[in-house]
Amino acid sequence: MSSKKTVFVRLKEGVLDPQGVTIHKSLKQMGYDDFVSVKSGKFFELEIKADADNIDQMVNEVSEKLLSNPVIENFTVEKN
Amino acid sequence: MSSKKTVFVRLKEGVLDPQGVTIHKSLKQMGYDDFVSVKSGKFFELEIKADADNIDQMVNEVSEKLLSNPVIENFTVEKN
Numbered sequence: 761m762s763s764k765k766t767v768f769v770r771l772k773e774g775v776l777d778p779q780g781v782t783i784h785k786s787l788k789q790m791g792y793d794d795f796v797s798v799k800s801g802k803f804f805e806l807e808i809k810a811d812a813d814n815i816d817q818m819v820n821e822v823s824e825k826l827l828s829n830p831v832i833e834n835f836t837v838e839k840n
Numbered sequence: 841m842s843s844k845k846t847v848f849v850r851l852k853e854g855v856l857d858p859q860g861v862t863i864h865k866s867l868k869q870m871g872y873d874d875f876v877s878v879k880s881g882k883f884f885e886l887e888i889k890a891d892a893d894n895i896d897q898m899v900n901e902v903s904e905k906l907l908s909n910p911v912i913e914n915f916t917v918e919k920n
Contacts, residue, residue: 762876768883783884786906794892796842799885803848804863804878812874826866 761810764840765819769828770801805840841890844920845899849908850881885920 771777779800787795804827808815819837828835851857859880867875884907888895899917908915 780884783906787902790902790906792898792902794889794895794898796887796889798887800882801885802880802882804860804880806878807876809874809876815874818872818874822867822870822872826863826870 763808763810763812763815765806765808765815766838766840767804767806767819767823767827767835768801768838769803769823769833769835770799772832772834775832843888843890843892843895845886845888845895846918846920847884847886847899847903847907847915848881848918849883849903849913849915850879852912852914855912 777800780798783800784795784798787798806819806822808819812818816837823835823837824830857880860878863880864875864878867878886899886902888899892898896917903915903917904910
């Protein structure tokens with residue numbers, strides 16, 4: 761048995777999102793004029809041994825240390 | 841007023857995920873031995889004019905044409 765968590769990583773408010781901006785421009789060029797904004801983000805689906813200790817704390821730790829850049833990104837964790 | 845949709849893009853089953861594999865290896869090297877697997881994905885938060893026609897169909901179209909690569913990726917759409 762294993763436990764699953766998904767970590768969502770988003771750019772902090774005010775940080776430039778060149779990928780989102782580029783996609784928004786491309787959508788306009790393709791004739792899709794109804795999009796107001798596009799924001800990009802990434803996520804990681806983590807499968808964890810069910811008998812691990814302090815899973816929530818461990819997932820928070822690795823999200824801060826490895827999965828996100830705390831200077832420019834926020835993360836949220838969801839249980840699957 | 842505007843409508844929001846989030847498009848989640850995942851690699852199809854069986855497609856190599858080098859980013860996920862690398863993160864999994866890094867976690868082991870950092871001493872986190874309780875992770876069974878790591879899968880990476882991306883998402884896009886779309887803000888759409890509320891008076892746009894056929895929003896669901898439009899979001900499916902742009903997800904296929906621009907946001908994902910249908911050869912190697914699947915997408916799902918969630919209403920925010």
